[in-house]
Amino acid sequence: MSHVLIIGAGGVGRVVTHKCVMNKDIFTKITLASRRLSSCKTIADELPSGAVSIEQVDADNTDELAELIERIGAKLVINVALPYQDLTIMDACLKTNISYLDTANYEHPDVAKFEYKEQWAKHEAFKEKGLLALLGSGFDPGVTNVFCAYAQKHYFDEIHTIDILDCNAGDHGYAFATNFNPEINLREVSAKGRYWEEGKWIETEPMEIKMVWDYPEVGPKDSYLLYHEEMESLVKHIKGLKRIRFFMTFGESYLTHMKCLENVGMLGIKEVEHKGQKIVPMEFLRTLLPDPASLGPRTKGLTNIGIVAEGIKDGKKKKIYIYQISDHEKCYAEVKSQGVSYTTGVPAMIGAKLMIEGKWSGQGVFNMEQFDPDIFMDELNKQGLPWQIKELD
Ligand code: NDP
Secondary structure, three states: OEEEEOOOOOOOHHHHHHHHHHHOEEEEEEEEEEEOOOHHHHOOOOOOOOOOOOEEEOOOOOOHHHHHHHHHHHEEEEEEEOHHHHHHHHHHHHHHHHHHEEEOOOOOOEEEOOOOOHHHOOHHHHHOOOOEEEEOOOOEEHHHHHHHHHHHHOOOOOEEEEEEEEEEEOEOOOOOOOOOOHHHHHHHHHOOEEEOOOEEEEEEEOOOOEEEEEEOOOOEEEEEEEEEHHHHHHHHHOOOOEEEEEEOOOHHHHHHHHHHHOOOOOOOOOOOOEOOOEEEEHEEEEEEEEOOOHHHOOEOOOOEEEEEEEEEOOOHHHHEEEEEEHHHHHHHHHHHOOOOHHHHHHHHHHHHHHHOOOOOOOOOOEHHOOOOOHHHHHHHHHOOOOEEEEOOO
16 A cells, blocks of 8 residues: 655664565555665565565765655655654655654754654644654554553543553563663663653652562562653643653663663763774763664563553542563564564554554644554554553552
8 A cells, every 4th residue: 555664774673674564465565774774684684585675874864865765755754763863854754745653752862852842843844744743653652652542532531640661571681781772772761760740840860769560470570760751742632630650670780780881981972082082982882782683582571561540430530550561582483573672663563554544644743642542452452462451449
């Protein structure tokens, strides 16, 4: 039905490409483009010959990308490069009149800020052209937003509190490694925490708030409050919300390594001079750490990501837990990627599928919870991310 251009041949790009090929009645032509053609070739070689075309592109360059889009005739971009490229890729879509989807909000390479402001500012431009830009179609953001919309639609008259609970209980056997792009991961984790209560954002020190949550099929895990981008859109779209928080699990070894790296300045994102050369410590650290893509074959264990929502239905208090469990080894067996890339890439493909089928349609820039959650929830069950709901006391 449509020609899709996937940008970014990394861990998530691999899953999106495999999953689009598995849905080739919808994605009738698939092009994978990345900064290095070799990254695209590695992924294309895992798939049947001719299933995927590959291209080299620097997505920081709007004109170069627009030229590629026009030359190949793509109708939709799935952006799974880095958050630094979001704005240039959105501009290339506007320039060539095609739709856009991503999984992470824009970040400036020099400022570790997580906000939708600059992407939301493009709403009128997308609207004027009658195009849809879907933001944050990964797991969190992404599926967690859809879980909230589903809870709101079917279980509550008003939701008062939401806790988003992200557990990766996978073990890759390294003392320290990140499951997705190290720069993006460490910037997120070392930033101050923030949650929203009674209309205000409340800032915490990094890892200041901890709770133990008993994750189904995983067990109790230390979970730390972080800021996470989906909260920014959810506070606008969930009725009656009084508080929203985000928690992620971290093991002792990860936190000790991270603190130590931070203390010695290895998480810095500003250039420093070293033997007459300028280097960014965080970029150098990325070179030293295992490539997240290489963790796939070694990672064992489960991920469990979900939301707990509490509120009122028909005048009575109600509390529900919606969650999804994935097994790293099963993900690897299916698409040669570990669970974190899998749980991000599958929802990106689903979002694109619904856009192409016209089941999610709109003009402008939208977040996931603004669309009907039911069809997305059905697709999760069909495409490898089955979910469960529990009523809590
Ligand atoms: P990787 O670092 O593995 O992959 C990113 C890819 O982007 C690399 O392969 C790189 O290409 C490519 N790239 C970087 N810069 C450019 C550029 N200027 N032009 C073209 N290609 C470029 O990251 P992940 O796959 O782990 O993550 C991808 C995205 O998914 C990120 O934005 C991340 O934040 C997001 N994410 C979202 C999650 C969610 O649940 N919503 C969870 C996890 C990740 P090359 O190899 O060719 O050099």
